[in-house]
Amino acid sequence: MRTTTHSTKDLDAAPPAQRGRPVHRPPTGEDPSLRAAYRLCRRITRVHDPGIYALIQLMPTVLRPPCWALWAAASVLDDLADQRDAQQAEREARVQAWTQALQCDLAAGTSTDPVRHALVNTALRWRLDLSSLQGAMTSTRDDVRGQHFADWAAWRAWCNGEIAPWVDQVQDLFERAGAPMTLRLERQQDYKRFIDGAQLTDILTDLSTDLAQGDLFLPQEALDAFPGAEDDLRQGSWSPATAALIRELTALARQWVTRPAMTTGMHPGAATVLNTAACLMRAQLDAVDAAGHALLKRTPRPSLAARTRILAPARIRSKLAWSLTPLTVPGPRPPTVTVSGPGPAAESTTLRPPPPHPDGARPPQIAADRMPAHVAIIMDGNGRWAEQRGLPRPEGHRAGTAAVHEMVYGALEIGLRHLTLYAFSTENWKRDTEEITTILEAIRRDLDEGPIRDLDVRQRWLGHPDKLPQELVQAFLREERRTRNRTGLTLTVCINYGGRDEITRTAAALAQAAQAGDIDPHLIGEDDFARHLPHPDMPDVDLLWRTGNEQRTSNFLPWHTTYAELYFVPHYWPDVDRRDLWQAITEYSRRQRRHGAVPRISP
Known part of the structure; x- marks a missing residue:
């Protein structure tokens, strides 16, 4: 979801008191190094994912720093995988080293790397289990080798591993703050399609950059429906087949991100975040449609007027919703995370074997x-x-x-x-x-x-x-x-x-x-x-x-x-x-x- 928006005001201040509750300051105020770490995460998010940054600004103030930390970590890993100054094996090694260092930092409760320092603090303070990010980090490392998807099912499995774990962490943050981003269970399929639409929008937006690096993150099933489109794309040629393929995919992405029933029954602040995300992505898809042949040469962006029409009312709605919502803000927590093995992210507790049977019985040997x-x-x-x-x-x-x-x-x-x-x-x-x-x-x-x-x-x-x-x-x-x-x-x-x-x-x-x-x-x-x-x-x-x-x-x-x-x-x-x-x-x-x-x- 790398849709761009204009810069918003730097907000590190504490939220206003809510219903007479004491004011809680975000964790950035605890010590200079931690405050600097969160500020760096904020800058990385704003530069790398302006659309995400705009959405985070619609969240309660206390949730913005942990969200910056999560998205900055994802961005750093993405950048390590995409660095073209190194060979494939070296880029894989860099991603692996970063994730292994995170595991050690989680065990220690701190880090000398500022982004990991903020992420570890977020995990400890908000009691997040970062082990769920293991698959996403592994997928980022594997992306270095290039990806090929035979059909939409394989493509969706990749999307689920790439994006969903990071979004799940944000859901956990909302829940722990007392404003759960509750998704009705019968709308889970809508949620999955929404994630698919976000990823497809991102791919179409970054098409020129990815093609320049030799990547084409589209399923073969979609490419084969428009004979000649794949070769034309890889050669940078805007042909009738290419134009038809892009029209088809933008329409599909627009259909996937338009899920109004997904936010039914949800807290109005959380619903505003998701509905605004859908509006920003539709504006981005309009820009993709309007780009035409220029899509293969540069990244299309929606106009400032289009972004303002979406974000201005959203800020008003979200500010009102959160001002009426008492939130739970956790205090500092000592480093108590333990390491559970060689995986790239640590469990919040060590996985243990099952207890033995009281009589010492052991299972039979079955071929x-x-x-x-x-x-x-x-x-x-x-x-x-x-x-x-x-x-x-x-x-x-x-x-x-x-x-x-x-x-x-x-x-x-x-x-x-x-x-x-x-x-x-x-x-x-x-x-x-x-x-x-x-x-x-x-x-x-x-x-x-x-x-x-x-x-x-x-x-x-x-x-x-x-x-x-x-x-x-x-x-x-x-x-x-x-x-x-x-x-x-x-x-x-x-x-x-x-x-x-x-x-x-x-x-x-x-x-x-x-x-x-x-x-x-x-x-x-x-x-x-x-x-x-x-x-x-x-x-x-x-x-x-x-x-x-x-x-x-x-x-x-x-x-x-x-x-x-x-x-x-x-x-x-x-x-x-x-x-x-x-x-x-x-x-x-x-x-x-x-x-x-x-x-x-x-x-």
Whole structure:
């Protein structure tokens, strides 16, 4: 989003008192070196990303310095990767050295490099987990080698790794300040498209610079739709094919960044920031359209009048919104970050192995070709377990939390890659209110305080936000962002989930894609359907296990369990531990899976 705007007044002063609260000064006032570090980050952001700088000026004053630090760090890494005075290997080494130095600085709580000094202070003060930036930093390093995208799906995956982690950090800042940039869950797809539109706008804006360096960050799928356009672009020739390609892409980017429903229900200050970002990008796309052949020679910029028309009213709206919003500003925090390994960004806490089983049990050795990749569990019998003991049904759900921990520990120990748990179905709303409240509150508390937080577990949620408490939804989204780069076990928890509902909504998304021209309805196949599922990267279920002495699948993952092996046991969920998971996997390893083929006969 490198849209340019005119310079705005230097604002390092403290915000006005809000509702009688004491005035808090931003961290730049604590010591001269830190203040200078934040000022440098501010200058880097203003020069490198004027559009981003203008948007940051619409934020509360206390959030501007940490945002400058985040964007200055991203800009420095980008510049290191783009330096043409060095060979590819040296540029890769520079990016790697900077990110490794950040890891050491996080452990020390300070840095001699001013940009990292400000970033470390931001992370410590605002309790940010910078480990989520690991993928983005790695992607920046890999960009040195050049990028080629076969299709839009590969291009979007790159965008998600490049931009989304930095934006997620800003979301965390808003949340910790008490003005969450809440994105309604049903609008998550809008958010993803908005990020795509921002990246495409950036690519079109910087087309002349990138081409001069031999880079063309567009998917081959888009280039092939206009024969000859790729060669003409690389040769700097403005041909009819090139003009048609640019028209198509600017229209696509404009469509992606225009997502008015994305800010529905959001705090008016945060909504102003996002809506203004969309307006600035549309103005930038107008400049791209108007540039014509000059697009291949210089960077187009919107006029001062166009920027003023957008930013002047936005400043008034944002100032009013933030003046009525009491904010939480954290005080200084001592350096307590620890290092977790060789990755380019450190975890806020050291990832630890799962605790051993109390009896010392160890997982069985399962041959790799007999090991399931994905186990899904219907955790049944909590209420009946409690009734057998003369307890209220909600007590069974509290006891079942320990079994969930055991499943995660056992999955990590045996090397399982994907574990999906059916925690609350769309049909469970028929239950007693107290039981529902207990289930949902136990899940939220475990997300915030549970022992899984510090394991090598990537956490995800599958379900629908309707009726769910907003605090629970936000807790899941926060954990998804925080753990997105962990590589051990992917744990998906299904809450307010129904299989038929998932298929219906996926079909609706596929119909919308066809209506938008993203896909040919006559050529839709299984792969197209799978790409529109909530988690397209979720593999098919190999083993579906149900406790509680019931033998049905209960509307659970119908698309993914088509070829799953079924395993039913009489035990109630609170009675199982990791050894039962290992037994289920052992049973799976003995079965012969044919997928419709003729069974093999031993000689």
